[in-house]
Amino acid sequence: MTQVLTVDPASPDPGAVAHAAACLRRGGLVVFPTETVYGLGASAFDPAAVARIFAAKERPSTDPLIVHIAEASALTTVAARSPAVLVPLAARFWPGPLTVVLARGPAIAEAVTAGGATVAVRMPAHPVARALIASAGVAVAAPSANRFSRPSPTTAAHVLADLDARVDVILDAGPTPIGIESTVLDLTGTRPRVLRPGAVTLEMLREVLPDVVMDRTAGPVTGPMPSPGLLGRHYAPRAPLTLYTGDPAKRLPRIVEDVRRLVASGRRVGALAAPSAEKALQDAGATVVPLAEAGDLEGTAARLYAGLRHLDALGVDVILAGSVESETGLGAALADRLHRAAEDIVRV
Ligand code: TXA
Ligand code: MG
Numbered sequence: 145m146t147q148v149l150t151v152d153p154a155s156p157d158p159g160a161v162a163h164a165a166a167c168l169r170r171g172g173l174v175v176f177p178t179e180t181v182y183g184l185g186a187s188a189f190d191p192a193a194v195a196r197i198f199a200a201k202e203r204p205s206t207d208p209l210i211v212h213i214a215e216a217s218a219l220t221t222v223a224a225r226s227p228a229v230l231v232p233l234a235a236r237f238w239p240g241p242l243t244v245v246l247a248r249g250p251a252i253a254e255a256v257t258a259g260g261a262t263v264a265v266r267m268p269a270h271p272v273a274r275a276l277i278a279s280a281g282v283a284v285a286a287p288s289a290n291r292f293s294r295p296s297p298t299t300a301a302h303v304l305a306d307l308d309a310r311v312d313v314i315l316d317a318g319p320t321p322i323g324i325e326s327t328v329l330d331l332t333g334t335r336p337r338v339l340r341p342g343a344v345t346l347e348m349l350r351e352v353l354p355d356v357v358m359d360r361t362a363g364p365v366t367g368p369m370p371s372p373g374l375l376g377r378h379y380a381p382r383a384p385l386t387l388y389t390g391d392p393a394k395r396l397p398r399i400v401e402d403v404r405r406l407v408a409s410g411r412r413v414g415a416l417a418a419p420s421a422e423k424a425l426q427d428a429g430a431t432v433v434p435l436a437e438a439g440d441l442e443g444t445a446a447r448l449y450a451g452l453r454h455l456d457a458l459g460v461d462v463i464l465a466g467s468v469e470s471e472t473g474l475g476a477a478l479a480d481r482l483h484r485a486a487e488d489i490v491r492v
Pocket of ligand 1: 209210241257286324
């Protein structure tokens, strides 16, 4: 049985938090909100509990987990050492949506790091996550609380759709504010590398780390993965998604044309679009989930995964979406997630 406890996102009920924390200490699985997406947590020091995370998600054991801490002092229990640059990084970006990859500490369960020598660490900003980790008194290993390869959950309803009866407690604090996963920054190499773009952008990181680079070779899904190609479609809806890139002026007419063609051939078509494009797409026969206007990257990120899940729940056969125009700031993270969710990419 999964117990759902509704809590206030800004000041969660201490009783509910203590109950969930005790569950973590006993080796249970607790789903909790972070400012990015919901996480599926277990004690990072408890190998059996960590094994349950992989089983609940049906996640391959080769994909390592992020360890969540509430205080910088916990770093000594998690990492073997931390580079000097982590001090200004943490001062600027923690708590917040930045995950750093460090040398792994010996107390961390081996399954957390997929047997690797490095560990990903993050200090979330969400008051519920902070209260839970502090109350548990352990570091919390937590991937996003979705079944493997599904879009990350931004509400407790998304979590229940994927993991009901597979987790012990869900702390439901409403929608998560950012809506896409944290930036993953590898600090173990000769040069700092962004492995997964997120709300802490490359431009922001450059202010602290002038030599930081975006890893375009490994791709955002990283870790000791023998064949990243196995993870081709990730964050993906059940219905195949076609992503339209290229000239923004030509994009909407092309999507409208494709919606008409698909509808005429008997397909149920879903579309993710700016509110200003909703009517044209509806008139063509699509079920439209409005995200946000093109320039509103925060609004788009906050609604993206809920939109994909909503169209899946409606049972559409295909989903069409335009990519983001800006690849700076949060645009890089959004473009990354859209490309990973896509089965086809059409350049117009
Ligand atoms: O925002 C987030 O990061 C959310 C919330 C719950 O904190 N968590 C999350 O976890 O997205 P997950 O497991 O869905 O994604 C973690 C990513 C994966 O791409 C994984 O391969 C990478 O971080 N990762 C974990 N440990 C790593 C390591 N030691 N080295 C390189 N990449 C690592
Ligand atoms: Mg995930």
